[in-house]
Amino acid sequence: xxxxxxxxxAEVSIVPEYLEEVKASAAATLTLTLQEPGCEAFYQSSxxxxxxxxxxxxxxxxxxxxxxxxxxxxxxxxxxxxxxxTTGKPMTTILxxx
Numbered sequence: 001x002x003x004x005x006x007x008x009x010a011e012v013s014i015v016p017e018y019l020e021e022v023k024a025s026a027a028a029t030l031t032l033t034l035q036e037p038g039c040e041a042f043y044q045s046s047x048x049x050x051x052x053x054x055x056x057x058x059x060x061x062x063x064x065x066x067x068x069x070x071x072x073x074x075x076x077x078x079x080x081x082x083x084x085x086t087t088g089k090p091m092t093t094i095l096x097x098x
Contacts, residue, residue: 005040006066007095010056011047018085019052025081026054029074033058036072038065052087 014022026044033042041059046052060066069075 004062005097006058006060006063007097008056008058008066009093009095010058010090011053011092012056012082012090013050013053013087014082015085015087016052018082022054022082022085025078026056029078032072032074033069036065036069038062038068 030044033039038061043057045055
C-alpha cells in the first residue's frame with residue numbers, strides 16, 4: 001500500500017437557506033477529525049466572494065488514515081446531512097505534495 005500523504009481540496013456550494021445549518025454540521029466534525037490519528041490538517045472555510053461555497057482542505061498521513069476518517073460516523077453523518085442542501089455535486093481535487 002502506498003503510504004503517501006492524502007491531500008484533498010473539496011468544494012461544495014450550499015443552498016443559501018441551509019448555509020448556517022450546514023456550517024454547524026461541518027463544525028461538529030472539526031475537533032473530532034483533528035483528533036484522528038493521521039490527520040495533519042483540516043481547514044473549513046468559505047470563498048470570500050461566495051460565502052455559500054464551502055471549501056475544505058484536508059491532509060492525512062496516508063490513505064489508511066483518510067479511509068479511517070471516511071468511516072467515522074460523524075463523517076458519514078455530515079455527508080448525510082448535506083444531501084439535497086447543495087446546488088450541485090461537490091468538487092474534489094486530490095493534490096500531490098511537491
